[in-house]
Amino acid sequence: MQDSLRRFKAEIFQALAHPTRIAIVELLRDQGEVPVSSIHEKLALEQANVSQHLAVLRGKHIVVGRKEGNQVFYSLRDRILGKVLDLMRQFFQNHLREALDLLNDMKTEAAPAR
Amino acid sequence: MQDSLRRFKAEIFQALAHPTRIAIVELLRDQGEVPVSSIHEKLALEQANVSQHLAVLRGKHIVVGRKEGNQVFYSLRDRILGKVLDLMRQFFQNHLREALDLLNDMKTEAAPAR
């Protein structure tokens, strides 16, 4: 009973649990409505890959696609998810130290200084 | 560069992307500090399973354990994650209709539908 609600939440988190999908959601949050081709270009991803990730997000009703002629425009379904990502940024800042360690562990790639 | 931040966020979401771990986080949010035994009992899970999930949450610094004598008391590392879960509840309510459909799909256990 409460359990199915938790399963629901878990599914949403699962859908967000991928860097590419986070990038997509953030892009939509910032740009509003965007055609697949833009996502494809801006994020420099394989076209098929973009479609696959969009399918995941669509499956959980996180985004919607509006067909217009040849292309499909995607947008966030609910402003709330933008807020969730903002909270995550806050969380990140609160735990900057450990976060950096985590990132290091994951494998690093840049930006010294601060 | 933004990418590692997104990987970080994705890791957090991944850690939350499991019904059991959501249950644990919610329990900690509501009860403050709780010994493993309580989690084990209240959620009716295998002891080892609880430990495994706690390990995941610990690994992402979502929870901390404080050792006291024989037992270990866990608590949420940051109130913010409670807020995230609250937002998720809101999200759930906003999309109640589709959410229910989703839950039904997940269930696959009955209801000849209409």
Add this chain to the structure above:
DNA sequence: CGACAATATTCGAAATATCGCATATACTGG
């Protein structure tokens, strides 16, 4: 219709996650 552009889907392989069971570690009391 035929060619082309935009997007979606399918398939198989590699990587990752989850669970139960067995076992290990840490602490307490006698």
Add this chain to the structure above:
DNA sequence: CCAGTATATGCGATATTTCGAATATTGTCG
């Protein structure tokens, strides 16, 4: 030290995710 309780870890087996390559679908234009 021994027995007992609380928690953690290692190990296979099974399930799920992810990605690229190939292919399918849909719409446009001439």
